[in-house]
Amino acid sequence: QVQLVESGGGLVQAGGSLRLSCAASGRTFGNFAMGWFRQVPGKEREFVAAISWSGLSTYYADSVKGRFTISRDGAKNTVYLQMNSLKPEDTAVYYCNADTSTSASRAGRADYWGQGTQVTVSS
Numbered sequence: 411q412v413q414l415v416e417s418g419g420g421l422v423q424a425g426g427s428l429r430l431s432c433a434a435s436g437r438t439f440g441n442f443a444m445g446w447f448r449q450v451p452g453k454e455r456e457f458v459a460a461i462s463w464s465g466l467s468t469y470y471a472d473s474v475k476g477r478f479t480i481s482r483d484g485a486k487n488t489v490y491l492q493m494n495s496l497k498p499e500d501t502a503v504y505y506c507n508a509d510t511s512t513s514a515s516r517a518g519r520a521d522y523w524g525q526g527t528q529v530t531v532s533s
Contacts, residue, residue, distance in 0.1 A: 411522075412508050412522040414507070414508060414525075415525070416505065418431050420529070421531075421532065422531055428529060431488055432491075432524055433488050434487045434488065439482075439484060443461065443509055444461050444489040444507065444508050445515035445518075447505045447507065449526075455505065457516060457518060458478065459471065459474065459480040460515045462512045474500075477493065477496075478493050479491070480492075489506060499531075500531050502529060508522040
C-alpha cells in the first residue's frame with residue numbers, strides 16, 4: 411500500500427503562484443511514477459502532469475505547459491507541482507497519484523490516489 415497526502419492548496423489571485431506537495435509513505439517511493447490530476451464539480455478528472463520513477467521524464471497537459479513544473483525529491487518521498495501564472499480556469503481540486511507504470515499514472519489508472527487539495531484562483 412501507498413498512502414498519499416497532498417498539501418499546499420489555497421486561494422490565490424490570478425497571476426500568482428502555488429506549490430503543491432504530495433507526500434508518499436508505505437512503499438518504496440522510488441519505484442513509483444507520480445502524477446497530478448485535477449477535477450471541478452460536474453467534470454471528469456483531468457490530467458495535469460506526471461513524472462517517471464527516475465524523475466528523468468516529465469509530462470504535461472497542454473493547458474499547463476510552460477506554467478507548471480512537476481518534480482520529485484526522493485529523500486523526502488515527495489512530489490511537487492509548482493504552479494505559476496495561475497488562471498481562474500486552474501481552479502479545481504488537485505489530486506496526486508502513484509503507480510509503478512508511468513502510462514497508468516498519466517492515464518488516470520493509477521493504483522493509489524490522495525484525498526485532494528483545493529486550489530482556487532480569483533480573477
